[in-house]
Amino acid sequence: ELGAQVEVIHNKPSGLNINERCGSQYTQDLETRVKETGAAIGLAFDGDGDRLIAVDEKGKTITGDQILVICAKVLKDRGELKNDLLVSTVMSNLGLTFACRKLGFKHHASKVGDRYVLEDMQRLGAVIGGENSGHMIFLDNHTTGDGTLAALQLVAAMIREGKPLSELAKQMEIYPQKLINVPVKAKPDIAAVPQVMEAIRQVERHLGDQGRVLVRYSGTQNACRVMVEGPTNEMTEKYCKEIAEAVKSALADPENIGPSADDWRF
Template structure:
C-alpha cells in the first residue's frame, strides 16, 4: 500500500486505488479507530460535493466507521468549511469530506477534520495510514455485538448559514450591490446564493445545476473567463467564483480583472491593520505567494511569514505566530477568529464588507498590490524523484536564477494531490518570465515527464 495522504487529504481517480470502495471502508475504519477514544461523542460527520462518485465513497466510509461501533452523521452535499464548522459545533469526534476540490469530476478525495474542526497534522495522518495498513489491528478492534448507526444531520446548511450570518457586523447589508456568482456546479450551489441574496445583494448565478459530471468543468475558481465576461456584460460590481468544495475563492473586479488570493490577502490584511483589528500585525501566506505580496506588506509595515503549500500548513503557521488571517494565492483564505479552515463564502463576505467600508470599487482596492510577472506551468510526471538529486534540473535552475539575480525567483515543486510538477518563475518582464519558465518546464518534462 502506497502513501495515502497528500497536501490536502487523500486523492485519486474514482474507482482506482486509493479511491475505491474497498479502500474507503478501510479508511473509514482507521479514522473511526483514531478518534473513537476521544472525550467527544463517538460520532463522525460525513459530507460530500456533487461529483458522481461521491455516494460510492460516502457509503463505503460510513460502512467502515460503523463497523468500529462509531455512529455516522450524514450531512449530504455541503461545502468543506461547513463540515469543519459542523464537526466542532455538534461536538463530533471527527469530520470527513468526500471531495476532490477543484479537480475534474472523475477524481475524488477524502479530507479529514479532527473534533475541533482543524485539518489533521502530519502525525495524525501518519497514524491513520499506519492503522489502514495494519488489517490485523483494525480487525482486533471490531466488535461482534455492536455496530454504529447512520443518521442524518438535521438542516446542516441552515446551521452553516446562521454561522456565516453571525460572522458579519450587525446590520450588514449588500443592498445595491450586483454580484455575478459562479458556484462551479459544486457544493456551494445551494448555500451561496441564499447567503448573499439574504443580505440584499442582486445575485446573478452561473453554474448552479450539478449533474455529477459538470463540477469544475470550465467553470469555478480555476476557470473565470465566463465569469469575467458576464461581469462586464451585466455591469456588475464584482464577480465571485468558488471551487468544487467551496473552500477557495477567486474574485473578479468590475472591469473583469482577476483578484487572486494574494491580492485578497493584501487588501484584507492592509484594511485590517488600518482598522486596528490585525493581531500581532501579522499575515501568513505560502512559498507560492507572489513577490508583490511580500513587497506590499514590507511597505505597509505588516509582519509576514510563509508556510509550505497547503492551507493546513498556513493554519499551523498562523497558530504559531498568533495571526488571524492567512491564505494561499489559490484562494484558500483562513479567518481564524471565525473559521478553522479555508472558507470561500466567508472570504467573499469579508471582502465585500471591506469593499463597502472603503467605499471604493474592487479595481481600486486591487491596486494595493502590484503583481510581479509570474508564470506557472504544470508538467505531468510519471514519478516524483527528489528534484535536488537530478543534476540536469539543478543546473537549469541555477542558470535561470543567475539570469534573474534579485529581480525574480524560481520554485519547482510536486503537487500533493496530482501527478504533476509545478514550475513557477517570477521575473522582471512577462516575456522573459514566460521564456525562462518554459525552459525549466521542458527540462522537467525531459527528465521526469
C-alpha cells in the same frame, strides 16, 4: 437583509455539472455578467464553497493573493492584524511579498496546502492566511477555508475603504509567472541533481531580486513542478523553459516523455 441586490448565475445543478464553466476556476461568464449588469463585484465559489475568486466592477478577475492583501491591509489599519502578519504559501505570486513590505506588514510562506497555512497561522499567531487559489482562513471567525466568509470580508473591506475593487486590487502588482509540469521517473532530492541545480542557479543569478524560482515535486503525481516569476513575460517564460528542459534531461522517463515542454503546464 443588508440591502444589496444579488444576482446568482450557474445555480441550476444537474448532479453532473459541478464547476462546469463556472466557479472559482472559470470566471469568464461571471466577468461578462458583471460588465453587462454594472455590478460592483462578482463572487465566484468552487463546488464545495471553500474557495473565493472575485471579479471587479470592470470585469477583471482578482486573485486570491490580491484578496488576501486587501483584507490584511484593512485589518492592519483597524489594529486587528495580529503580529502584523499575513500567511500564504510558497506558490503565492512574488507581488504579494512586495505588497506586504510596502503596506507595512510581514509575510510568511508556508508549504502548499491550506492545512499547512492553518498550522503556520496557529504557530506564528496570525489571523489571516490563504492560497492564491482562493482558500482563505480568517482565524478569528473560522479554522478552515470558507468562500462565503471570505466574500463578506472582501465586501466589508470595500465598504470600509470606500473604494471600488479595481482600486483596492492595485495595492498588489502581479508579477508574470510561468508554471511547467515535467513528468519524472523518480524523485531524488533536487539539491542532489547537479544539472538541475546549475540551471536553477543560473536563472537566479539573472533574476536577482526581481524574480524567484521554485522547483518542487508533486505530492500526488510523478511530476516535477517548475515555477519562475520575473519582471517580464518573455524573461519568465524563457527561464522557466530552461529549468524544465534541465529537469527533463535529468529526470524524465524516456518511455513517458509526453508533450514538449511548451505544453507541460499545471
